[in-house]
Amino acid sequence: MSxxxxxxxxxxxxxxxxxRRGRLYRLLGGSMSLALGGVLxxxxxxxxxxxPYLAPHDPLAMDLSARFQKPSAQHWAGTDQFGRDVFSRILxxxxxxxxxxxxxxxxxxxxxxxxxxxxxxxxxxxxxVVQRILEILMAVPGLLLAVVIVAVxxxxxxNVMITVGLxxxxxxxxxxxxxxxxxxxxxxxxxxxxxxxxSRRIMLRHIMPNIVAPVLVVGTxxxxxxxxxxxxxxxxxxxxxxxxxxxxxxxxxxQVFIYNAWWLAAAPxxxxxxxxxxxxxxxxxxRDVLDPRTRR
Amino acid sequence: xxxxxxxxxxxxxxxxxxxxxxxxxxLRVAPGDPARLMYGxxxxxxxQLEEMRAALGLDQPLPVQYARYMGAALRGDFGRSYRSHxxxxxxxxxRFPRTLxxxxxxxxxxxxxxxxxxxxxxxRRGSWLDxxxxxxxxxxxxxxxxxxxxxxxxxxxxxxxxxSVAGSxxxxxxxxxxxxxxxSAAAVIARVTRAAMVEVLTQDYIxxxxxxxxxxxxxxFRHALKxxxxxxxxxxxxxxxxxxxxxxxxxxxxxxxxxxxxxVYALNTRDYPVIQAVVLVSTTCxxxxxxxxxxxYTLLDPRIRYA
Numbered sequence: 144m145s146x147x148x149x150x151x152x153x154x155x156x157x158x159x160x161x162x163r164r165g166r167l168y169r170l171l172g173g174s175m176s177l178a179l180g181g182v183l184x185x186x187x188x189x190x191x192x193x194x195p196y197l198a199p200h201d202p203l204a205m206d207l208s209a210r211f212q213k214p215s216a217q218h219w220a221g222t223d224q225f226g227r228d229v230f231s232r233i234l235x236x237x238x239x240x241x242x243x244x245x246x247x248x249x250x251x252x253x254x255x256x257x258x259x260x261x262x263x264x265x266x267x268x269x270x271x272v273v274q275r276i277l278e279i280l281m282a283v284p285g286l287l288l289a290v291v292i293v294a295v296x297x298x299x300x301x302n303v304m305i306t307v308g309l310x311x312x313x314x315x316x317x318x319x320x321x322x323x324x325x326x327x328x329x330x331x332x333x334x335x336x337x338x339x340x341x342s343r344r345i346m347l348r349h350i351m352p353n354i355v356a357p358v359l360v361v362g363t364x365x366x367x368x369x370x371x372x373x374x375x376x377x378x379x380x381x382x383x384x385x386x387x388x389x390x391x392x393x394x395x396x397x398q399v400f401i402y403n404a405w406w407l408a409a410a411p412x413x414x415x416x417x418x419x420x421x422x423x424x425x426x427x428x429x430r431d432v433l434d435p436r437t438r439r
Numbered sequence: 440x441x442x443x444x445x446x447x448x449x450x451x452x453x454x455x456x457x458x459x460x461x462x463x464x465x466l467r468v469a470p471g472d473p474a475r476l477m478y479g480x481x482x483x484x485x486x487q488l489e490e491m492r493a494a495l496g497l498d499q500p501l502p503v504q505y506a507r508y509m510g511a512a513l514r515g516d517f518g519r520s521y522r523s524h525x526x527x528x529x530x531x532x533x534r535f536p537r538t539l540x541x542x543x544x545x546x547x548x549x550x551x552x553x554x555x556x557x558x559x560x561x562x563r564r565g566s567w568l569d570x571x572x573x574x575x576x577x578x579x580x581x582x583x584x585x586x587x588x589x590x591x592x593x594x595x596x597x598x599x600x601x602x603s604v605a606g607s608x609x610x611x612x613x614x615x616x617x618x619x620x621x622x623s624a625a626a627v628i629a630r631v632t633r634a635a636m637v638e639v640l641t642q643d644y645i646x647x648x649x650x651x652x653x654x655x656x657x658x659x660f661r662h663a664l665k666x667x668x669x670x671x672x673x674x675x676x677x678x679x680x681x682x683x684x685x686x687x688x689x690x691x692x693x694x695x696x697x698x699x700x701x702x703v704y705a706l707n708t709r710d711y712p713v714i715q716a717v718v719l720v721s722t723t724c725x726x727x728x729x730x731x732x733x734x735x736y737t738l739l740d741p742r743i744r745y746a
Contacts, residue, residue, distance in 0.1 A: 412586030420581035
């Protein structure tokens with residue numbers, strides 16, 4: 144930031160009270176959230192991809208002579224009740240933890256967008272029925288719906304992804320439907336229809352591109368929510384089972400030892416918090432940039 | 440107005456019936472024969488199982504089973520637990536008040552903290568206070584509650600000894616879980632309040648109030664806050680709904696014997712009647728809260744058409 148700030152030193156700012164900011168900052172639309180969120184998300188994506196190669200120790204290797212060691216130069220985040228290196232477990236868990244959230248969000252996004260597009264475009268009785276079904280899904284508090292679904296499907300990370308994905312469908316379906324209804328009234332859709340474009344073409348070529356921005360914003364924030372939800376369900380024992388190094392499960396395992404080994408819970412908890420923070424900031428920033436009306 | 444209330448009430452009732460059907464059907468397709476689960480690990484002879492099926496009404500068609508279940512549930516009879524064989528209704532009756540107390544305490548904390556922070560940030564828009572408050576708000580929605588709860592236990596229960604580590608009997612047991620449950624709601628409420636405050640402060644009547652020479656304090660609290668609170672009401676109600684969900688996690692962190700803890704315990708022991716009752720009662724609460732918020736909203740903001 145400081146380097147790019149000096150590059151922009153000759154720029155005069157007319158807005159009173161505004162400090163001089165860098166070129167990068169302006170390129171990002173003046174959004175600190177976007178920059179910070181982008182960096183955090185980038186770091187976590189790198190961690191998910193490269194984590195297993197960067198990990199200094201085997202995440203499952205036990206060393207009973209080195210149990211409950213405090214964070215040190217050798218074990219950056221300490222060791223757990225089996226002498227396993229916590230930092231290596233966090234690095235290994237990054238991929239699974241983030242992939243679970245991404246998969247859940249992909250289910251919600253794909254199904255929700257499709258339902259929303261159809262519902263908003265077809266309208267009529269189809270729309271009415273779909274809206275009622277979505278209302279019923281939304282009437283059951285999220286985690287309780289998860290309890291019911293896990294009761295039916297059984298525990299496991301895969302079922303947690305399905306659960307979180309299902310619970311997220313109404314959000315996208317309603318968002319996209321609203322956008323489609325609004326877009327359908329616009330003149331460019333009318334023009335396309337007058338020129339003889341078919342329904343599918345209008346939907347995909349004309350309406351779709353105009354609803355990408357809000358979906359992108361909600362999707363980014365949704366990823367933050369999905370990380371939290373999958374972690375919470377894993378914490379409650381519905382997701383990945385030990386010894387798999389998944390962040391939520393690691394916090395749950397660590398709770399028993401919290402009085403004498405605080406670092407066991409600290410590291411995976413911080414990883415979840417920072418990942419969620421990253422996506423939240425990125426979502427905030429994207430909204431600021433893509434929808435200038437919300438900026439104040 | 441009367442007609443609007445009737446329509447909303449009817450819609451809520453329809454949603455409730457449909458949601459209860461969904462829960463009922465889902466848990467009926469869950470693996471495991473309920474009659475067999477009643478007996479635990481040692482399955483009885485087939486004849487006895489048949490008898491149990493008939494006693495539980497499992498030989499009836501699904502719609503009949505549903506009607507019977509809901510009829511009994513309306514009288515507070517949710518069947519018996521597969522594990523403890525206790526009436527599920529009394530298990531719920533014992534735990535529901537605790538979860539309600541936790542949720543209400545969390546809601547009060549979230550509303551007081553959220554509105555205060557939101558007003559402070561909105562009034563001093565662009566200041567360091569605004570920036571710090573909004574940064575804290577993003578952090579507040581990002582920190583996982585189960586982890587934040589553990590931090591609170593370490594600091595305030597183990598370290599300072601102000602509160603008990605776990606429990607659910609006295610008011611002191613409620614404080615830490617309520618703070619944990621309320622923190623993310625406080626963050627959301629703060630953001631909405633700030634946005635509403637910023638919006639309201641640009642209105643003409645605020646300028647008029649200032650031109651009249653009213654003190655800033657009067658302008659903020661008498662004129663601005665009153666109108667800024669309208670969107671806040673709806674978000675507070677929504678957050679209360681989310682808290683019914685969040686309570687599952689928080690109760691398990693603190694060993695707080697409420698409905699959420701019961702739900703997870705029942706899930707782990709495949710105690711379906713208990714799961715069904717907990718989900719049904721919570722969903723009913725959720726729908727009622729949303730209905731109340733809707734009605735309150737129309738009362739507060741006369742501009743909303745009763746459509």
